Amino acid sequence: MLVVFFDIDGTLLSTGGAGGTAMRLAFRNQFGVAEPANVPFSGRTDRAIGASFFAAHGIEDCEEHWQRFREAYLCELERQLPRHEGSVLPGIPELIAELASDTDVAVGLLTGNMEHGAWRKLEYYGLRDRFAFGGFGDVHHHREEVAEVAMDTARQHLGRSIERAVVIGDTPLDVACARAVGADVIAVATGIHDWEELEASRPDLLLEDLSDWKRVCDFLRS
Structure with a gap:
């Protein structure tokens, strides 16, 4: 096979950028960060991207924070997909x-x-x-x-x-x-x-x- x-x-x-926009908005809204750091996305896992956001802003990388970020991202992705031309x-x-x-x-x-x-x-x-x-x-x-x-x-x-x-x-x-x-x-x-x-x-x-x-x-x- x-x-x-x-x-x-x-x-x-x-x-068309919907995923990246959703990531940044989810992090901003969940953790009160006005301008999320420009962490690398390409080729990386979402879990690693989340860890990079946490590290860049001095936020503990724990399961609770990851799940908050994850759920917020999935909700934001639903909103962003139709707003971007992909x-x-x-x-x-x-x-x-x-x-x-x-x-x-x-x-x-x-x-x-x-x-x-x-x-x-x-x-x-x-x-x-x-x-x-x-x-x-x-x-x-x-x-x-x-x-x-x-x-x-x-x-x-x-x-x-x-x-x-x-x-x-x-x-x-x-x-x-x-x-x-x-x-x-x-x-x-x-x-x-x-x-x-x-x-x-x-x-x-x-x-x-x-x-x-x-x-x-x-x-x-x-």
């Missing part, structure tokens, strides 16, 4: 439809998004029914840990061994987490990282986007 794990933001879709990225509908037609291929998620937020983004952009399992960023600070969870979840969901895994993502951290679990990786320059940055992370295949989805399928079946 071939399992293809997709990142969400910058790979499957763009929310889209499914090029080639995604065709690629996923092609993979779904192959009984020897399964698709899953490997994302830093917290699980409920991940499913909500996919639902909003019409991709929810294409995915049934994955690894998410609610608990772990590092994408490598999320990748391990994604692999375990895939095995449990499919009830069979994984002969090959491929991660598709738009950041060097996607490449690194794929390597940590022995997966091949396709990097796409559809996020904030340019070609040179992604090339330096040494993916197996590097593309400007996924519009040439037939080439992606050829790589996956090679």
